[in-house]
Amino acid sequence: MPQAIALKDPVRESRIYSARTLTAVLIVVMALGLIVARYYSLQITHYESYRTQSERNRVQLQPLPPKRGLIFDRNGVLLADNRATHILSVVRERVPDLEATLTRLGELVPISDRDLDNFRKKLNRRRPYEAVPLRFRLTEEEQAVLAVNRHELPGVVVDAQLLRHYPHGELFSHALGYVGRINEEEALFLDERDYRGTFHVGKVGIEKYYEDTLHGEVGYQNVETNAHGRVLRVLERYAPTPGEDLTLHLDINLQRTAYEALGEQRGAVVAIDPKTGGVMALVSTPGFDTNLFVNGISSANYSELRDSLDVPLFNRAVQGQYPPGSTVKPMMGLAGLESGLVTAQTTVPDPGWYRLPGDSRRYRDWILKIRGTGHAPEVDLHMAIVESCDVYFYDLARKLTIDKMYDYLHPFGLGERTAVDTTNERRGVLPSTRWKRDALNQPWYPGETLSAGIGQGYVLTTPMQLAVATSVLATKGEHRTPRLVRSRGSELVEAPLQPPVVATEAHWNTVHEAMRDVVHGERGSARSIGKDIPYEMAGKTGTAQVIGIAQGEVYREEEVAERHRNHGLFIAFAPYAAPTIAVAVLVENGGGSSAAYPIAREVIDTWLLGADAG
Amino acid sequence: MADYLRQLPQGSADLARRPSAASRFHIDVPLLVLLLALTSFGLLVLYSASGQSSAAVIRQGQYFLVAYVVMIVAAQIRLVTYMRWAPWFYLGGIGLLVAVIFVGVGAKGAQRWLSLGGFRFQPSEILKILVPMTVAWYLADRVLPPRFKYIVVSLAIVGLPAVLILRQPDLGTALLIAASGLFVIFMAGIGWRYIFGAAVLAVASAWPAWLFVLKDYQKQRILTLLNPESDKLGAGWNIIQSKTAIGSGGWSGKGWQSGTQSQLDFLPESRTDFIIAVLAEEFGLRGVLTLVALYLLILLRGFWIGLNAKTSYGRMLAGSLTLTFFVYIFVNMGMVAGLLPVVGVPLPLVSAGGTSVVTLMAGFGLLMAISTEQRIADY
Numbered sequence: 001m002p003q004a005i006a007l008k009d010p011v012r013e014s015r016i017y018s019a020r021t022l023t024a025v026l027i028v029v030m031a032l033g034l035i036v037a038r039y040y041s042l043q044i045t046h047y048e049s050y051r052t053q054s055e056r057n058r059v060q061l062q063p064l065p066p067k068r069g070l071i072f073d074r075n076g077v078l079l080a081d082n083r084a085t086h087i088l089s090v091v092r093e094r095v096p097d098l099e100a101t102l103t104r105l106g107e108l109v110p111i112s113d114r115d116l117d118n119f120r121k122k123l124n125r126r127r128p129y130e131a132v133p134l135r136f137r138l139t140e141e142e143q144a145v146l147a148v149n150r151h152e153l154p155g156v157v158v159d160a161q162l163l164r165h166y167p168h169g170e171l172f173s174h175a176l177g178y179v180g181r182i183n184e185e186e187a188l189f190l191d192e193r194d195y196r197g198t199f200h201v202g203k204v205g206i207e208k209y210y211e212d213t214l215h216g217e218v219g220y221q222n223v224e225t226n227a228h229g230r231v232l233r234v235l236e237r238y239a240p241t242p243g244e245d246l247t248l249h250l251d252i253n254l255q256r257t258a259y260e261a262l263g264e265q266r267g268a269v270v271a272i273d274p275k276t277g278g279v280m281a282l283v284s285t286p287g288f289d290t291n292l293f294v295n296g297i298s299s300a301n302y303s304e305l306r307d308s309l310d311v312p313l314f315n316r317a318v319q320g321q322y323p324p325g326s327t328v329k330p331m332m333g334l335a336g337l338e339s340g341l342v343t344a345q346t347t348v349p350d351p352g353w354y355r356l357p358g359d360s361r362r363y364r365d366w367i368l369k370i371r372g373t374g375h376a377p378e379v380d381l382h383m384a385i386v387e388s389c390d391v392y393f394y395d396l397a398r399k400l401t402i403d404k405m406y407d408y409l410h411p412f413g414l415g416e417r418t419a420v421d422t423t424n425e426r427r428g429v430l431p432s433t434r435w436k437r438d439a440l441n442q443p444w445y446p447g448e449t450l451s452a453g454i455g456q457g458y459v460l461t462t463p464m465q466l467a468v469a470t471s472v473l474a475t476k477g478e479h480r481t482p483r484l485v486r487s488r489g490s491e492l493v494e495a496p497l498q499p500p501v502v503a504t505e506a507h508w509n510t511v512h513e514a515m516r517d518v519v520h521g522e523r524g525s526a527r528s529i530g531k532d533i534p535y536e537m538a539g540k541t542g543t544a545q546v547i548g549i550a551q552g553e554v555y556r557e558e559e560v561a562e563r564h565r566n567h568g569l570f571i572a573f574a575p576y577a578a579p580t581i582a583v584a585v586l587v588e589n590g591g592g593s594s595a596a597y598p599i600a601r602e603v604i605d606t607w608l609l610g611a612d613a614g
Numbered sequence: 615m616a617d618y619l620r621q622l623p624q625g626s627a628d629l630a631r632r633p634s635a636a637s638r639f640h641i642d643v644p645l646l647v648l649l650l651a652l653t654s655f656g657l658l659v660l661y662s663a664s665g666q667s668s669a670a671v672i673r674q675g676q677y678f679l680v681a682y683v684v685m686i687v688a689a690q691i692r693l694v695t696y697m698r699w700a701p702w703f704y705l706g707g708i709g710l711l712v713a714v715i716f717v718g719v720g721a722k723g724a725q726r727w728l729s730l731g732g733f734r735f736q737p738s739e740i741l742k743i744l745v746p747m748t749v750a751w752y753l754a755d756r757v758l759p760p761r762f763k764y765i766v767v768s769l770a771i772v773g774l775p776a777v778l779i780l781r782q783p784d785l786g787t788a789l790l791i792a793a794s795g796l797f798v799i800f801m802a803g804i805g806w807r808y809i810f811g812a813a814v815l816a817v818a819s820a821w822p823a824w825l826f827v828l829k830d831y832q833k834q835r836i837l838t839l840l841n842p843e844s845d846k847l848g849a850g851w852n853i854i855q856s857k858t859a860i861g862s863g864g865w866s867g868k869g870w871q872s873g874t875q876s877q878l879d880f881l882p883e884s885r886t887d888f889i890i891a892v893l894a895e896e897f898g899l900r901g902v903l904t905l906v907a908l909y910l911l912i913l914l915r916g917f918w919i920g921l922n923a924k925t926s927y928g929r930m931l932a933g934s935l936t937l938t939f940f941v942y943i944f945v946n947m948g949m950v951a952g953l954l955p956v957v958g959v960p961l962p963l964v965s966a967g968g969t970s971v972v973t974l975m976a977g978f979g980l981l982m983a984i985s986t987e988q989r990i991a992d993y
Binding site for chain 1: 755757758759800801803855857858859860861862863864865874875878879880894895898899902903906909910913914917920921926929930933936937940943944947948951952953
């Protein structure tokens, strides 16, 4: 130590220290200068961009989904409304660990794989800070569980949304269709802007056809949120425009009558107001509860519906294509009269079968197996329609030829979509030589004309087409496009007129009288519904073969498996003098028209006599 | 003379030529005034940063109270006493650091705490003062600038605790402690060739350090600093949000308690390490400049005390404490503004927290002890 002290030079040390202090001060001032420069750069030079950034942080543009338009029947009965439900959504940007959060949420409330699947798909399409729905229709208990655990679930949002509800789900399942969650494919077609904040879209039926009307216009609001995505206050609001309400021509009473009359049977009923083209009933059974689809149907429920032999998801009224059978006979008769090939007095001999010249094959009349003979030795048009004589129409068809038949029947709307305002409509088949050449690349055989003449063979129609054709018959030629929707908002929806079916008044009357006697005549094929009927009805029965009957075989109902039984059909309009309703009824595998005409009677009773009359 | 004054009874203060309460209690008035201004400003910002929590302000106020008491007590002790006890305390401190390894308490994956009967403390904090005290003690009696072997020993004194703390792991504290010791060596007048040599060595060892020394989360912080946008929701979130908070404050700020970034919870750690962002957002660049000015005055006062210290020990210690205080400021303000990687260094005397405040104020107590010795020596 003494040595060290001896060598220490306090003056030099002090000088060095002063120099070092000076250096330190310089470094400190420069470093703080650098810091200040950095803050200057952030706060002054780039102020605008950071201010914008902080506003974007704070203020979130939220879509306000419009309220979907309601749907009413013609009496003002609510058929589709919106109910508040609670939805669990996730804002990805606010979630630190998505997988952990999803796992935790799964522990708190049931979340199906399907929910997760949909969620992940939507997650990829979302905009930044958009809430992506995970679970719909939370129960109050689930909401409570989530609320209690909210602190550990940043970015998880529970909010209320209006969701479609169908008070009469099954009754109107095929008439209304339903909405469901927007899927990937739909997302490509829908206007992204219009569907911000909307998770549902019309999938089928009126819900889909009138999507634009029902949807409305999206609104927006600027909200202030905190870092956890919680909305603190609304800064600005542009209200959404709710979708327009629809009032239908459908009548809940007719609908219910038809639905209940069909009961357990598979079938379809379409009723049209001939004066307006308004569809007053559209029933296809079995129905299904459309509410199941609104939130994504469970796969168990879906497979059950999809795999059911009764194909409940199939809208028989517009998708189902069936041979019309004898229901084409009034139209055929009119064609015969108009073409001049027959008159009301023309008769055809009826041994119960028909044979083409130079052909040994016998074309049977349905009555042959019952009576062993024909309807009468000579049959005229009136009798042919009233008793549904096949031989008469085999002969008429042969005289007309298939292409003339096409020309006369096509204006009734057969073989063409009716353009009714719903989805998935099929066009059926009204055959012609040209059609067969185009569709099957085969020539037309004369025997096929005979089958076509009694509505068999290649002829296929939908119940909707038959109802339209019946309406054309009822109005003596006015052909209106059928319409389910009567008005949207306050604006009436017109049923556009199609080219009319032009025919002589006397010819119309001949056909009408025959159709009246189908119900009211002593030998009418539907006379059983004509008993104690308080009004006059015109109709025509029909039986459509499901399987072809080989030559020499006789169709025996009891031996045929249920699903191979004939379809029963019936078309009718009433009151006879001034029709206000035209009905087509189809009962799949009903065995014959006797399964169908009581249903038509009940529907028309309800319409003409009131709901309590049936 | 100094001893004589210390023994004066209170009533006979007028015996001194410039008797005042401050000098009787060894208080450096300019420093005290600056510190009071700084801590008041800090409480003001904290009130807003904590979401108008009086409880948070009261608790921080209590910390300050304790810290001021510690400072005043520290100022009463003679510098010679510090010097005499420095090596023993240092050894004790090292012992505590070793104890942390074996019986320490962990938090967030790091083991930094000792628990004594319910009272938890961080031994590394004490080292922030003990390291410069010990290095200064070691060099005080040597010929300055120190010769190579003394530098090596000094570096060992610095390195031992720094490595122990680095392994806890606590990069921020290790850096501060290493800096505090190195500053003593720097103020002792170490040759520039050593300094430049060390700088070259540091740059050269950056790559091996990256590969073998730094932990993944530390590397992540550096990567995030370089490109915060790469991980917007993870590590980058903090930096993006703090830069947004600062930048959106502009020149005059959004107003006290009106910062949207801080009040709406976008800003992370807004009471502690990132509190400068709250200040910058609500008080704007004006507020930042005020704070920097306060800090600069404190630093200059510290250097001034060092310049006027009569012993090498006092000089070196004053310079080191002042520079360490500066490192706090620089690292914290730099990291929050995205200039430096995020290391856990609080904004001195503004960030909420007890330990660092007490240590810092103890350091200022030491400065006052150095200052009072110099003044007494003047008489």
